[in-house]
Amino acid sequence: MPYANQPHVAITALNDEVVRFVLEDTDLSVANSLRRIFMAEVPTMAIDWVQVESNTSVLHDEFIAHRLGLIPLTSDAVVDQMQFSRVNFCFLDCQCTEFCQFCAVEMRLRVHCDDEGIRAVTTADVETSNPDVAPACGIHMRNLEMRLRVHCDDEGIRAVTTADVETSNPDVAPACGIHMRNRNAEDSTSEDILIVKLRKGQEVDIKCIAKKGFGKEHAKWNPTCGVAFEYDPDNALRHTVLAKPEEWPKSEYSQLEEDEYEAPFDPLAKPNKFWFTVESTGALKAENIILSGITVLKKKLADIQNQLQRELLQQGHVYH
Numbered sequence: 001m002p003y004a005n006q007p008h009v010a011i012t013a014l015n016d017e018v019v020r021f022v023l024e025d026t027d028l029s030v031a032n033s034l035r036r037i038f039m040a041e042v043p044t045m046a047i048d049w050v051q052v053e054s055n056t057s058v059l060h061d062e063f064i065a066h067r068l069g070l071i072p073l074t075s076d077a078v079v080d081q082m083q084f085s086r087v088n089f090c091f092l093d094c095q096c097t098e099f100c101q102f103c104a105v106e107m108r109l110r111v112h113c114d115d116e117g118i119r120a121v122t123t124a125d126v127e128t129s130n131p132d133v134a135p136a137c138g139i140h141m142r143n144l145e146m147r148l149r150v151h152c153d154d155e156g157i158r159a160v161t162t163a164d165v166e167t168s169n170p171d172v173a174p175a176c177g178i179h180m181r182n183r184n185a186e187d188s189t190s191e192d193i194l195i196v197k198l199r200k201g202q203e204v205d206i207k208c209i210a211k212k213g214f215g216k217e218h219a220k221w222n223p224t225c226g227v228a229f230e231y232d233p234d235n236a237l238r239h240t241v242l243a244k245p246e247e248w249p250k251s252e253y254s255q256l257e258e259d260e261y262e263a264p265f266d267p268l269a270k271p272n273k274f275w276f277t278v279e280s281t282g283a284l285k286a287e288n289i290i291l292s293g294i295t296v297l298k299k300k301l302a303d304i305q306n307q308l309q310r311e312l313l314q315q316g317h318v319y320h
Contacts, residue, residue, distance in 0.1 A: 019286040023274045028231065031274040035227050037293045040216035044223045044283040045075040045082065045105065045133050049209035056202045057121075064206065067195050068109070069220045071123055072281040073210055076288055077132040078105075082212040099209050105133040107208040113198035121204060122192035133210055136282030138192030223289050226279040231271035234263035 007030070013020040023031060050065040057064070083094040085103035094103035106129040113119035123135035152158035196204060215222035232239060233251035242248050245261040253275050256263065280286045 014287060016280070016285045017282070018277065018279045019290060020278075021276050021290075023229075023276060025272060026274075028271050028274075031229055031231070031271075031276075033297060034276075034293060035229060037296050038227045038278055038289055039222050039224050041214055041296045042223050042284070042289055042292045043075075043079055043084075043212050043214055044221050045073045045079060045210045045212055046218075046220040046283075047071065047073070047107065047208045048211040048213065048220075049099070049104075051207040052205075053207065054203055054205040057196045057198055057204055059196050064196055064204065068206070068208055069218075071126075071193055071195075072136040072223075072283040073133050074136045075133065075223075075283045076285055078130065079212060079284070084212055099211070103211060105130045105210045107210060109195070109204060109206040109208065111198065111205075112203040113200055116200055119198040119202075120194055121196045121198060122194050124192040125195075126208075135193065223281060223284045224278060225281045226277065228277050230275045231273065233275075236263035236266045237269055237271065238265050 007026040008024040009021055010024075011019065011021045023034075047068045050061075050068060052061045052065070055061055055064065081102075083103045085094040085096065085099060094100065096103060099106075108127045109121070109125055110127070111119065111121045111125050122138065124138050126135055128134045150158065150160045150164050198204070213221040215224075230251060230253060233253040234256050235242065235245070242262070248261070250256065250261075278286055278289055280289055284292070
């Protein structure tokens with residue numbers, strides 16, 4: 001039986017934003033199932049309900065609501081505890097009438113331009129009722145952990161100062177002493193996502209509710225901004241027809257010699273090695289997208305198995 005053994009996985013690169021791994025000894029259908037699940041069935045949080053109290057900007061309410069919905073929100077810490085409240089994807093759907101702390105997170109965007117010139121309204125202006133669910137960019141991502149840890153081993157007095165504060169992000173540190181000397185002078189406001197621009201006298205006051213959902217319902221819940229896999233770097237299967245192979249750039253995974261442009265055609269070959277690249281929007285860490293996607297796939301297969309067992313038992317067959 002082909003692929004009777006366990007598939008092999010080797011991680012080649014990993015950080016919070018991107019994970020690259022090689023999947024071997026499995027079928028193309030399995031690789032494509034993982035790709036589709038990473039995009040469409042890994043749950044995240046996203047703004048789903050918007051109430052516009054005031055909007056005197058040049059953009060219509062619908063424009064701003066759409067932009068707010070597409071802002072990626074950090075979801076790692078809460079998405080597994082949140083209940084679904086939109087549609088009956090899950091039997092644990094929240095039973096509240098509109099929204100509550102178990103199924104939603106409230107946010108507020110309230111900005112008034114009092115100065116001459118243009119006031120850029122960005123994700124830095126979004127206030128959230130839950131710090132674990134916030135725009136996955138700019139100032140919200142810089143509100144990270146600090147640590148003050150000092151032990152005095154000498155006689156006399158050891159002065160504990162702000163210089164002893166350890167920070168996980170150099171952009172967020174005590175505004176004095178050594179931290180100011182080491183501070184990066186680059187303006188970090190460009191990391192925040194622009195929502196709308198205001199002129200003097202204009203304002204926006206918007207209440208937002210973030211809910212849990214899937215990418216297959218709307219792209220705003222898609223935790224990935226790119227999922228791709230390669231399975232034939234030297235085009236031995238001829239799934240891609242190249243008029244001039246010598247002009248086509250070689251894959252980074254190619255094993256051809258410098259003077260070779262395509263592998264010999266093998267009509268009986270089947271792909272069994274897949275080079276994956278999964279890039280996160282920031283809603284989830286890249287590794288959590290992988291782990292959550294595999295969990296979803298395992299649950300789907302288990303549900304099919306359980307349903308088949310029930311069908312066989314109802315028809316009087318013995319299942320082994």
